[in-house]
Amino acid sequence: MFGQTLYVQWKWNRDFLAFYTAVGFAAPLVILWIALPHLGLTSALELVSVGNAVGMTTAVIASVAGLTVAWQGYGIDDRVGHIYALSLPITRRRALAMRAGAAALVLALPALGVWVGATLAAGQVALPATLHSYAGSLASRALLAAWLAHACMFALRYSAGRQAKMVLATLLVGLGVLGIAVVLLPPVRGALSSGYAFLISNPGPFGVLFARWTLIDV
Amino acid sequence: MSDARLVVALMAAALTFDAASLRGQTSTLAIDSLLRRVHTLDSSLIVRSRALDSVRRSLIRAVPPVDVRRGAMQVRTTADLEPRVRTAVDSVAVLIERRGGASLAARVAAHVPLVARDSTRSIFGAVPVLSFASDTSGRWPSTTHRPIPASATSAEVADALAGMVEQFALQGVDSAFGAWIMVGRVPLRPARPSEAADGYIEIMTAESAALRRCQSGDKESCLDVLGVDSLPGARLARWYAPQDYRTLLRAVAPAREDSAAVAAWVRCREDRDEPACVVAATSLANDRVPTPLSATARVTFLREVLEAGGANAYERLVTTDGSVRTRLTEAAGMPLDTVVGRWRARISESRPERMRLRPGLIVASLGWTGALLGLALIRRGPWA
Amino acid sequence: MTHAITIENLAYRAGRHFAIRDLHMRVPNGSVYGFLGPNGSGKTTTIRLLLGMLPPADGTISVLGHDVPHGAHHALARIGYVPERLHLYPMLTVEETMRYHASFYGRWDASEAERLRRAFDLRAEQRVGRLSKGEAGKLMMLLALAVRPELLVLDEPTDGLDPVVRRDVLAALLEYVSTHGATVLMSSHLVHEQERVCDWIGVMDAGRLVAEMPMHAFRSGIKRLRIAGAPAHASPTPFGILARRAGAGREEEWVVRDWRDDMTSWFANENTALREVVDLDLEESFVETLRAARDAGGRAA
Numbered sequence: 001m002f003g004q005t006l007y008v009q010w011k012w013n014r015d016f017l018a019f020y021t022a023v024g025f026a027a028p029l030v031i032l033w034i035a036l037p038h039l040g041l042t043s044a045l046e047l048v049s050v051g052n053a054v055g056m057t058t059a060v061i062a063s064v065a066g067l068t069v070a071w072q073g074y075g076i077d078d079r080v081g082h083i084y085a086l087s088l089p090i091t092r093r094r095a096l097a098m099r100a101g102a103a104a105l106v107l108a109l110p111a112l113g114v115w116v117g118a119t120l121a122a123g124q125v126a127l128p129a130t131l132h133s134y135a136g137s138l139a140s141r142a143l144l145a146a147w148l149a150h151a152c153m154f155a156l157r158y159s160a161g162r163q164a165k166m167v168l169a170t171l172l173v174g175l176g177v178l179g180i181a182v183v184l185l186p187p188v189r190g191a192l193s194s195g196y197a198f199l200i201s202n203p204g205p206f207g208v209l210f211a212r213w214t215l216i217d218v
Numbered sequence: 219m220s221d222a223r224l225v226v227a228l229m230a231a232a233l234t235f236d237a238a239s240l241r242g243q244t245s246t247l248a249i250d251s252l253l254r255r256v257h258t259l260d261s262s263l264i265v266r267s268r269a270l271d272s273v274r275r276s277l278i279r280a281v282p283p284v285d286v287r288r289g290a291m292q293v294r295t296t297a298d299l300e301p302r303v304r305t306a307v308d309s310v311a312v313l314i315e316r317r318g319g320a321s322l323a324a325r326v327a328a329h330v331p332l333v334a335r336d337s338t339r340s341i342f343g344a345v346p347v348l349s350f351a352s353d354t355s356g357r358w359p360s361t362t363h364r365p366i367p368a369s370a371t372s373a374e375v376a377d378a379l380a381g382m383v384e385q386f387a388l389q390g391v392d393s394a395f396g397a398w399i400m401v402g403r404v405p406l407r408p409a410r411p412s413e414a415a416d417g418y419i420e421i422m423t424a425e426s427a428a429l430r431r432c433q434s435g436d437k438e439s440c441l442d443v444l445g446v447d448s449l450p451g452a453r454l455a456r457w458y459a460p461q462d463y464r465t466l467l468r469a470v471a472p473a474r475e476d477s478a479a480v481a482a483w484v485r486c487r488e489d490r491d492e493p494a495c496v497v498a499a500t501s502l503a504n505d506r507v508p509t510p511l512s513a514t515a516r517v518t519f520l521r522e523v524l525e526a527g528g529a530n531a532y533e534r535l536v537t538t539d540g541s542v543r544t545r546l547t548e549a550a551g552m553p554l555d556t557v558v559g560r561w562r563a564r565i566s567e568s569r570p571e572r573m574r575l576r577p578g579l580i581v582a583s584l585g586w587t588g589a590l591l592g593l594a595l596i597r598r599g600p601w602a
Numbered sequence: 603m604t605h606a607i608t609i610e611n612l613a614y615r616a617g618r619h620f621a622i623r624d625l626h627m628r629v630p631n632g633s634v635y636g637f638l639g640p641n642g643s644g645k646t647t648t649i650r651l652l653l654g655m656l657p658p659a660d661g662t663i664s665v666l667g668h669d670v671p672h673g674a675h676h677a678l679a680r681i682g683y684v685p686e687r688l689h690l691y692p693m694l695t696v697e698e699t700m701r702y703h704a705s706f707y708g709r710w711d712a713s714e715a716e717r718l719r720r721a722f723d724l725r726a727e728q729r730v731g732r733l734s735k736g737e738a739g740k741l742m743m744l745l746a747l748a749v750r751p752e753l754l755v756l757d758e759p760t761d762g763l764d765p766v767v768r769r770d771v772l773a774a775l776l777e778y779v780s781t782h783g784a785t786v787l788m789s790s791h792l793v794h795e796q797e798r799v800c801d802w803i804g805v806m807d808a809g810r811l812v813a814e815m816p817m818h819a820f821r822s823g824i825k826r827l828r829i830a831g832a833p834a835h836a837s838p839t840p841f842g843i844l845a846r847r848a849g850a851g852r853e854e855e856w857v858v859r860d861w862r863d864d865m866t867s868w869f870a871n872e873n874t875a876l877r878e879v880v881d882l883d884l885e886e887s888f889v890e891t892l893r894a895a896r897d898a899g900g901r902a903a
Contacts, residue, residue: 001705001706003226003705007698007701008691008694008698008702011693011694012691012693042463043464044425044577045425045465048423076693077694080688080689080690080691081689083655083687083689084689086653087653087655087683089676089677089706090675092708093595100594125485127376130433131422135574136574137573137574140575144584144587148586148587148588150587154590155594159593159595167593168593193446202578202579203581203585204582205584205586205590208582212571212572212573214572217572217573218418218419
């Protein structure tokens, strides 16, 4: 049952997954390929800056991949009115658990692409002794971020309880509102920052998304 | 003494002083006596001006009534803030006793900071804050500290007061040392967790030939990049290799009048033209060549000096005359080479593992993922 | 007689109005139950309620001994369901759909599924989204039959299919039913199809079941009588009067149900002349039943 669910998840999303995996693989290489001719003599600051660019791109790719897989999965059932899913002899919880598990597995593909691409990209550059490459750490972050983004969209799409949607909406809106408020209201940063800091740092819900994302660092 | 009586006493003192100085004048027309009279009048004008400032300040904003003292630390505040301020003062007084000794106590005792409620403007209106002023008298405070939210804890108030104490600690020390430390304070508080990490990042990513020599063990180069000695000669050649020029020219530009150098600077930055970088960099005046390390590194080094020197390190730092190197050596109580070794070791240990995936982050991320997925299960009925 | 489906006092609200109200329904085990009704009468809604897809507002539903919707997934494991529209995932091929479907049913008969696929002439590698209407109907029937169900729930399974496909689908259905003795609930507005296949009939109109009886009673028990000299107010009759209409001259036309031949003696006792007894086909019986139900509802209002 889970095997077939996994297969169907793959079939639903294979075009998107192929795209995100390819982009995740190519992004570090392309960014370094663009930056390398201009680096000239290796500059530690510039290498860190390039590493940051790779990291930010990876974060976006991972998040979008997670959102897409969740959106796509629900959308296909929505197109056929959910009749097929409802008519199968399986409880809703078990069905959703299998879907989420299958999605977690397929989302490993873009992370794998990131890992391979980042490893190859870092190998193209002669790093000074004070800098290191973090392809594995970057790929792990990408996987966690993809899972988190998938969970957000999965919950939004599948939860019908008003309370559930309100909790999720509060988290997401709160993140945006607090972020804006902290920027616009420096004097109240102290009051708001504790809430905002919780949201965007460990152990808050979006800690992994706002952690450091870079391929090259000290 | 109430505010009204204080005003009267100050005015009487000003007038009395003024009358006495005038009554004491003789009618001799010697130049030196005229000069003495001018100096005396000048002094009386300064005192009168300060007295008038105090009067003006006490009329515009009264000195808070509550006096909080412990040791050398004295603070004026309001009744509602007293509990927090008292706890903060106790904490800062301990810091003064432990780290600064008598010299610091004397400097701190010369000031009576104010802690009072205030408000600051934001786009949504007034926001309540706690304001800090270093003195109860004088129009312009000698030191400043930015306001903190009115809901600040006593620890945060103590941190603000300690920041002012660090600034007091540098007062009266010669300007050469003040210029060297750059930040206008002596680091007496315990280091923040990010300070050493910031130092590590700066040292490991800064582009400088002298810094690379420092990293490979040349302690004199370390002292050089820290600016301990004002060495003669070309700073560019001493600190930077040609490979560093492009990064250097991000932070500094040639003089505007030197159009050839400016053109080379532009080519260096935009076209990555390495020969142009050399032209632009070598055109920089010696005093415009920036030091390889910022104030952050110097603060960490000074902190290491004070740690090495123990209890009386600060005392020796401020009472020693001479060059920056001499001061630091006396404060540390050991050769600076040894301090450099300790400083490098501490920096090396402070490598921030920013990209390390901590188990806590993994657990939290997976936990939130699971919680969000669990939200999807909250439904009594079927799918749609 | 035990029942595969038992519905008591069922109510379902769609929006502000009740789509189903006071529904009582019993589908006997082993029967082929025809679920007749005009478009919008609530047949599909009733089917979705008894499959646990919709939550009832009131009432109880029991399917194969399981309480629905709480135990719906247990019942669904023994049910083959064909909805009125294609409900399968369009990007899967026929073979992939069969494999996916099979993974949820322990009773899946792979050899029977393959036999049906060949019999229906469905290509394994063809995507479901590219199937014609007839092919899609055949695939849905294949999936429903291959799980070896005890109960088949078919919602307009032949609607929109050409006669050849319709014949193939019904033939496969009847073969299965005759071999395995399964119960069938089949909704349709194609009266003649129901007449050939079903042995029980339930007529639904405006969210209510207005008639439920064996097919032979429905077919043979509803007659049109031509009467002369009918009394204005008839005394209690042994048959049900669905409608009274003026006929030619002084004659009247009565549409009655539960008619038996020996009931002609009632007219003699009433000094009323029974001129003619006309047999109605299923469609006419269906229309008269609906008309009578609506008239009764109008009078009640």
